[in-house]
Amino acid sequence: MWEEPDEIAHCYMVPSMTNTLYKQLESYKIAKVILDKLEDMFRGQAMLAQQSAITTLMNAQQKARHFGQRPYVNYTTLCFAPYGDHWRNLRRLSTIDIFSSTRLNMSLDIHRDEVSHLLRRLYQVFADGFAKVELKSLFSELTFNIIMRMMVGKQYFDDEATQNSDEGRRFQEMIKELFELAVSSYPGDFLPILQLVDYNGYIKRIKDLASITDELTQGMIDEHRSNKGDLNIKNTMITHLLSMQESQPEYCTEEIIKGLIQVILNAGTDTTAITLERAMSNLLNNPHVLEKARAELDKLVDQEKLVEEADVAKLPYLQRAMTT
Structure with missing residues (x-):
């Protein structure tokens, strides 16, 4: 049983640090030392939380070793390069x-x-x-x-x-x-x-x-x-x-x-293509939304020209329809 609500938050805090630790630290030993220093935060739940964080860290490191090294030019891209x-x-x-x-x-x-x-x-x-x-x-x-x-x-x-x-x-x-x-x-x-x-x-x-x-x-x-x-x-x-x-x-x-x-x-x-397809699918499945978006376009954008990026700022209904 948990004694304090804060202990639950502490339990989830260290595993969530895994990605940060992976990007900033290249050694498992350094990462484990940092996690060990946080033992007081966990009290009786320290071991379970630390094992979960270390396991996730090792799995991420192993995956990146195979996947990040070759297609992504030896960890030199934004996706896989360590922070530095x-x-x-x-x-x-x-x-x-x-x-x-x-x-x-x-x-x-x-x-x-x-x-x-x-x-x-x-x-x-x-x-x-x-x-x-x-x-x-x-x-x-x-x-x-x-x-x-x-x-x-x-x-x-x-x-x-x-x-x-x-x-x-x-x-x-x-x-x-x-x-x-x-x-x-x-x-x-x-x-x-x-x-x-x-x-x-x-x-x-x-x-x-x-x-x-x-x-x-x-x-x-x-x-x-x-x-x-x-x-x-x-x-x-x-x-x-x-x-x-x-x-x-x-x-x-x-x-x-x-x-x-x-x-x-x-x-x-x-x-981007999947996002566009999903947005079009939602509009077609909700014809009343599509009709309102079309009415807004006819009212605020010249019908003789295509909608441009600069026009989006004055189309609040279309923006809401695309983001919900």
Whole structure:
């Protein structure tokens, strides 16, 4: 029985520190010493809470050792890099040089163009009457095209871009494989002896994925280097990072550039497409909400133009509908 309510909070506090400890400390021994120092907080429940925290910490460390090292360039990305000077440098690069307002505003024309392209494709489908449309693939291609044009200045999915589409499929397959590996449970994390025989081929799949990822990202970088000065890639993310590499080679290495490409692709494509699909599904399943959102658009946005990001601020009902 618990003697004080605070003891329950203390019991959950240390396990919740696991992720912080993992990022900041590289040694199990240091982490365990810190947890031991907190024994007074737990009183009679100290051992159980500490064992839970240590077990979770070891499982996270073991998973990251296999998964974080290979596809993510030896822990050099924002996802897997330990907290320190390198991680702060990555955050600075991301905040100031990639996701700053100035850099994002430079890509607004890309957003408009890709959304218009999607609407034209939908119009062609509906030209002869109502038809079923699989939105997930369309949204995936939309988000993928926007991100790739921002990074490399090239559209991968278009009615006429067959060659680029083949390369785009390779990228999408890579992202799909990454997510499957990331969410799957690996028995070797719990029974280390299974790692000796690579149970279920998990480690081999990670190594294969790492090779494919490195090949694709290095190809993008090499293409930019060979086409240096081309106006079509003047404002792309890779061009900007390569110019930084010339002036700050120690802060913008080849591994860092490849890692940033991987993180943006993996974090920005399927996640955004799924969010759009879910939002559309909710609107279609609640026609009264859809009707009110449409009425707000007709009232506050000129019907002769597409809705742009700047218009969202004056559409409170649409914002609430998208976030609930």
